[in-house]
Amino acid sequence: xxxxxxxxxxxxxxxxxxxxxxxxxxxxxxxxxxxxxxxxxxxxxxxxxxxxxxxxxxxxxxxxxxxxxxxxxxxxxxxxxxxxxxxxxxxxxxxxxxxxxxxxxxxxxxxxxxxxxxxxxxxxxxxxxxxxxxxxxxxxxxxxxxxxxxxxxxxxxxxxxxxxxxxxxxxxxxxxxxxxxxxxxxxxxxxxxxxxxxxxxxxxxxxxxxxxxxxxxxxxxxxxxxxxxxxxxxxxxxxxxxxxxxxxxxxxxxx
Numbered sequence: 001x002x003x004x005x006x007x008x009x010x011x012x013x014x015x016x017x018x019x020x021x022x023x024x025x026x027x028x029x030x031x032x033x034x035x036x037x038x039x040x041x042x043x044x045x046x047x048x049x050x051x052x053x054x055x056x057x058x059x060x061x062x063x064x065x066x067x068x069x070x071x072x073x074x075x076x077x078x079x080x081x082x083x084x085x086x087x088x089x090x091x092x093x094x095x096x097x098x099x100x101x102x103x104x105x106x107x108x109x110x111x112x113x114x115x116x117x118x119x120x121x122x123x124x125x126x127x128x129x130x131x132x133x134x135x136x137x138x139x140x141x142x143x144x145x146x147x148x149x150x151x152x153x154x155x156x157x158x159x160x161x162x163x164x165x166x167x168x169x170x171x172x173x174x175x176x177x178x179x180x181x182x183x184x185x186x187x188x189x190x191x192x193x194x195x196x197x198x199x200x201x202x203x204x205x206x207x208x209x210x211x212x213x214x215x216x217x218x219x220x221x222x223x224x225x226x227x228x229x230x231x232x233x234x235x236x237x238x239x240x241x242x243x244x245x246x247x248x249x250x251x252x253x254x255x
Contacts, residue, residue: 012089019085019118020078026128027077035130038062039071054219057172058134076130083136084127088114090143097150100186134173141169142176149183149200159200163207170211180204 020027031039041047042063048056061079069075095101095110117123126136148161162183169176180201187197 011092012086015085015088015092015114015118016082019081019088022119023081023084023127027074027081029077029128030073031076032129033131038131039066042066043071049218051220054215055134055172056218057168058131058137061133061137062130073130077128080127080130080133080136083133083140084118084123087136087140087143088118090140090147091117094143094147094150097147098186099150135175138169138173138176141165141172142179142182145169145179146183146186149187155199159203162200163203166204167207167211170208170215177208180208 038059039062041050042059043066048059048063062076065076065079092110092114095113096106098106101109123136126132126134126139142165145162145165148158148165151158151161153161166176166179169179183204184197184201
């Protein structure tokens with residue numbers, strides 16, 4: 001592997017500082033839209049579980065920010081930015097250990113991927129919106145699961161770490177739901193025995209089942225209010241959404 005000219009101990013602080021600098025104009029941004037409803041529910045009503053939604057981890061971090069700085073938007077905004085910076089750092093670390101990348105180019109790939117992830121404009125809702133942090137936190141634990149999957153930990157601890165991060169990410173937002181599929185795509189080898197996949201993916205299946213049970217117990221729903229709208233859509237709606245998502249790869253953001 002290439003020897004880095006950038007001291008490893010400074011990489012995480014570098015991402016934090018760079019994120020705060022690039023998004024500095026958003027630090028004093030006021031609360032927006034659903035932020036007020038969620039803040040009222042958490043800080044006044046002290047209600048963390050509601051039917052149709054299951055975001056306890058995201059809600060817990062919002063309440064923590066409230067305990068730290070009251071209703072000062074800057075505290076909430078800085079927290080969002082630090083979550084984003086941490087995700088960039090974990091992505092950087094994952095690229096260094098991912099076996100799909102050649103050893104001679106891993107350092108360059110890691111820097112390129114993490115910087116592009118940092119500045120990618122379609123992340124703005126998750127990074128800048130207080131309530132949007134739910135998907136950012138879920139993404140952070142998804143990246144951490146991938147990193148742990150390729151760590152040098154003993155197999156038992158590695159499986160536990162991957163599943164723990166998967167369960168924690170699911171407690172923030174549903175976008176991490178397909179993490180086992182993503183991990184499998186990274187790990188798949190045509191000549192690898194099928195039984196070698198069973199230990200990790202059996203535990204991931206158990207983790208998902210446990211999450212569904214907990215989710216149904218507290219939220220009284222599996223898909224939630226947003227999910228119900230997704231699954232009730234007809235094929236034309238799915239086709240339109242597919243074109244919009246595909247367009248994001250090529251078209252600049254509007255507004």
